[in-house]
Amino acid sequence: xxxxxxxxxxxxxxxxxxxxxxxxxxxxxxxxxxxxxxxxxxxxxxxxxxxxxxxxxxxxxxxxxxxxxxxxxxxxxxxxxxxxxxxxxxxxxxxxxxxxxxx
Amino acid sequence: xxxxxxxxxxxxxxxxxxxxxxxxxxxxxxxxxxxxxxxxxxxxxxxxxxxxxxxxxxxxxxxxxxxxxxxxxxxxxxxxxxxxxxxxxxxxxxxxxxxxxxxxxxxxxxxxxxxxxxxxxxxxxxxxxxxxxxxxxxxxxxxxxxxxxxxxxxxxxxxxxxxxxxxxx
Numbered sequence: 305x306x307x308x309x310x311x312x313x314x315x316x317x318x319x320x321x322x323x324x325x326x327x328x329x330x331x332x333x334x335x336x337x338x339x340x341x342x343x344x345x346x347x348x349x350x351x352x353x354x355x356x357x358x359x360x361x362x363x364x365x366x367x368x369x370x371x372x373x374x375x376x377x378x379x380x381x382x383x384x385x386x387x388x389x390x391x392x393x394x395x396x397x398x399x400x401x402x403x404x405x406x407x
Numbered sequence: 408x409x410x411x412x413x414x415x416x417x418x419x420x421x422x423x424x425x426x427x428x429x430x431x432x433x434x435x436x437x438x439x440x441x442x443x444x445x446x447x448x449x450x451x452x453x454x455x456x457x458x459x460x461x462x463x464x465x466x467x468x469x470x471x472x473x474x475x476x477x478x479x480x481x482x483x484x485x486x487x488x489x490x491x492x493x494x495x496x497x498x499x500x501x502x503x504x505x506x507x508x509x510x511x512x513x514x515x516x517x518x519x520x521x522x523x524x525x526x527x528x529x530x531x532x533x534x535x536x537x538x539x540x541x542x543x544x545x546x547x548x549x550x551x552x553x554x555x556x557x558x559x560x561x562x563x564x565x566x567x568x569x570x571x572x573x574x575x576x
Binding site for chain 2: 353355356390394395
């Protein structure tokens with residue numbers, strides 16, 4: 305398919321996700337606890353989109369590769385080396401804002 | 408737009424009803440945010456019975472990678488459009504997270520503050536996608552916001568006046 309309203313169902317059923325480095329795709333996948341390989345195409349992408357993918361890779365949450373190294377990555381990857389991705393904490397933001405306003 | 412809306416709704420998820428009514432302002436070209444917002448507010452209304460919110464659209468100030476000169480024109484147009492809206496809403500708090508749409512609203516709020524009409528507190532939360540560099544909106548609002556929140560330590564180092572709370576979305 306070209307476009308779906310929500311990939312949530314597919315994500316839940318997947319064992320492995322291979323995605324571009326879009327932030328939404330990466331974060332949604334990691335939050336579902338699925339192993340993720342991020343394929344980077346430096347020519348097509350906005351530079352800033354790479355920042356998150358690189359950081360996630362540095363922190364050990366995803367595998368990174370480009371189109372030509374994808375097969376090799378699939379063959380040699382060890383999913384057990386991926387670190388779980390803890391969820392964000394909007395409670396901290398709420399606490400911060402409450403302090404600002406004196407609530 | 409898209410990711411920004413998702414992020415801002417997550418930021419709102421833990422806020423108490425003191426932060427009410429909520430006025431959502433987004434770009435007229437944005438097709439998906441309205442549905443996401445309504446869905447969020449519907450869920451919220453299940454817990455907080457007096458939950459109130461409104462939706463307003465403004466012209467998008469800048470398309471991705473739009474040229475500098477045309478961006479200035481479209482941003483000025485967006486400011487002229489958002490000035491009466493901001494005046495009408497007179498917000499106590501403006502919470503924004505990066506789309507070009509937020510700049511005209513913040514500038515309007517600053518003008519209203521300078522004119523002594525209404526002083527809003529501007530809280531800017533840079534997107535989680537921004538690990539090493541700020542978005543253009545971020546670069547502008549770093550100087551004009553009351554609180555500038557970043558989600559990665561590298562940015563806190565580069566922009567010392569920012570607030571770092573870790574990942575909050």
